[in-house]
Amino acid sequence: MSSCDRILDVTPKQSIDSRIALESPEAIRASLNSVYAYLRQTSQYGRDLIAIPELLADNTDHTNNPTELYSHFRNQPGAHMGIWGSSYSAINEINNILHVLENPPTGVSNEFKENIAGQAHFLRALYYHNLSKIYGYDPKASVDEVNYGSVPLMLAPVLNTDQVTYPSRASVEDIYTLIYEDLETAYNLLNGKTVDASNPEYYASAAAAAALFSRVALYNEDYDRVITEAASALELISGKFMTNSAYIAGWRQMKLPESIFEVVFHLGDYADPVNESLRVTFTSRQTLNATAFSNRGNVVVGADLYGRYASNDVRRGLFMNGLGRNASRIEITKFLSRSAINHDNVPVIRVSEVYLNRAEAYAKSNPAQEDLARQDVNVIRERAGLTPVTTNLSGQALIDEILLQRRLELAFEGHRFFDLKRQGMDIIKPIGNVRFDEPRILAPLPYTETQRNTNLKQNFDF
Numbered sequence: 001m002s003s004c005d006r007i008l009d010v011t012p013k014q015s016i017d018s019r020i021a022l023e024s025p026e027a028i029r030a031s032l033n034s035v036y037a038y039l040r041q042t043s044q045y046g047r048d049l050i051a052i053p054e055l056l057a058d059n060t061d062h063t064n065n066p067t068e069l070y071s072h073f074r075n076q077p078g079a080h081m082g083i084w085g086s087s088y089s090a091i092n093e094i095n096n097i098l099h100v101l102e103n104p105p106t107g108v109s110n111e112f113k114e115n116i117a118g119q120a121h122f123l124r125a126l127y128y129h130n131l132s133k134i135y136g137y138d139p140k141a142s143v144d145e146v147n148y149g150s151v152p153l154m155l156a157p158v159l160n161t162d163q164v165t166y167p168s169r170a171s172v173e174d175i176y177t178l179i180y181e182d183l184e185t186a187y188n189l190l191n192g193k194t195v196d197a198s199n200p201e202y203y204a205s206a207a208a209a210a211a212l213f214s215r216v217a218l219y220n221e222d223y224d225r226v227i228t229e230a231a232s233a234l235e236l237i238s239g240k241f242m243t244n245s246a247y248i249a250g251w252r253q254m255k256l257p258e259s260i261f262e263v264v265f266h267l268g269d270y271a272d273p274v275n276e277s278l279r280v281t282f283t284s285r286q287t288l289n290a291t292a293f294s295n296r297g298n299v300v301v302g303a304d305l306y307g308r309y310a311s312n313d314v315r316r317g318l319f320m321n322g323l324g325r326n327a328s329r330i331e332i333t334k335f336l337s338r339s340a341i342n343h344d345n346v347p348v349i350r351v352s353e354v355y356l357n358r359a360e361a362y363a364k365s366n367p368a369q370e371d372l373a374r375q376d377v378n379v380i381r382e383r384a385g386l387t388p389v390t391t392n393l394s395g396q397a398l399i400d401e402i403l404l405q406r407r408l409e410l411a412f413e414g415h416r417f418f419d420l421k422r423q424g425m426d427i428i429k430p431i432g433n434v435r436f437d438e439p440r441i442l443a444p445l446p447y448t449e450t451q452r453n454t455n456l457k458q459n460f461d462f
Contacts, residue, residue, distance in 0.1 A: 022100040038090040042276045045263040045346045053417035059305045063298045080443035087127045094124045096157040118189030122204035125182035132175045134443045140221045141424035143437045148457040150175040168455040183213045201259040207236035208261035211349045214357040226361035241351045248317040254339040258351040273342040278335035284322040287337045293324025301330040314385045332412040356406045
């Protein structure tokens with residue numbers, strides 16, 4: 001615990017053992033910081049939660065040089081995301097923190113308790129939503145005969161092996177009930193509080209809880225709740241939306257100006273930056289102005305995606321031709337060593353997504369609120385430099401435009417596969433389509449887990 005003072009000031013790089021870490025306010029904060037640290041793993045936002053949803057869907061091409069992640073691009077059986085172990089480790093630490101806060105140790109003030117608990121509830125909601133959308137179907141789009149539920153619901157803290165239980169998979173509805181409760185609690189506890197005034201985007205906040213809630217409710221087709229939560233988030237983060245003139249420059253900064261919550265990466269945080277960082281996955285450059293090929297750049301921009309940007313779209317400025325063997329390839333530069341090589345924070349949720357969440361909710365409400373939907377999608381279109389849509393665009397055409405802007409705006413940020421999946425849509429790819437009712441839509445549960453816990457029903461026949 002000698003390093004606790006340092007951990008309070010910077011994001012930690014190590015995990016704290018819950019059995020010894022929860023005896024003081026400093027130790028509790030350090031344990032919570034280790035929960036944030038799990039988000040940096042390669043299987044999480046270090047790469048896979050950003051890159052693999054793009055590969056599984058229709059936004060990318062793959063150079064096949066090197067072959068890493070090529071099986072994901074080909075949608076081969078079993079090639080998917082795998083966040084099970086790191087997510088449940090983080091969830092168990094959260095459960096231990098919340099358990100201790102029920103009867104906190106000496107020195108824990110009520111303000112500290114609420115601040116820590118609010119962050120913990122937000123993080124648990126984020127981890128469970130990611131688990132549920134990877135390993136299970138979404139609330140309103142499923143193949144009923146092979147819908148075996150979501151993931152196990154673990155709420156009791158575990159410190160010793162004799163406390164381990166072997167639950168079956170919870171229903172999607174039960175998982176979403178927990179996520180709703182966690183986000184409501186997080187918002188109420190964090191509203192009016194600031195964890196770090198200089199880096200508010202690095203920590204859970206009331207704005208982050210409301211913004212994530214707008215996403216979760218969209219997956220649940222709970223459109224009234226999307227609209228309510230989006231409004232709350234946008235009110236709390238007024239002024240963060242990037243302008244047209246500042247858009248490209250925003251993506252060159254260490255912190256994306258419109259991030260509501262992002263995962264911070266300090267130098268050295270990547271376990272294997274040479275082979276697994278987002279920079280080496282998406283680009284053949286070390287920096288924006290590099291002139292020599294560097295390492296991989298094996299996940300590049302697909303022709304279908306690139307062709308959908310208008311010539312005057314400011315977002316085209318984020319695409320560049322690669323170098324060396326990638327000279328004829330189009331690469332995305334959203335994660336291109338913004339402050340230093342491999343120093344790229346990852347936005348988990350940002351202002352533009354919140355506008356798009358609400359636009360879709362307005363358009364799909366019954367009855368549809370199309371004027372308001374057009375206003376929100378025009379925020380995105382006009383910032384991109386495009387002309388606004390008018391009342392001539394309505395019905396399914398308006399929904400299609402909102403989904404298109406969602407694809408263009410959030411490209412290479414880990415959304416595309418999930419946006420298709422939550423709507424029960426097939427994936428259309430030049431190398432072969434993937435139907436929604438195929439096993440390849442769901443990730444297989446880890447083999448070791450199904451062997452250890454015989455109550456777990458495996459997806460399809462993986």
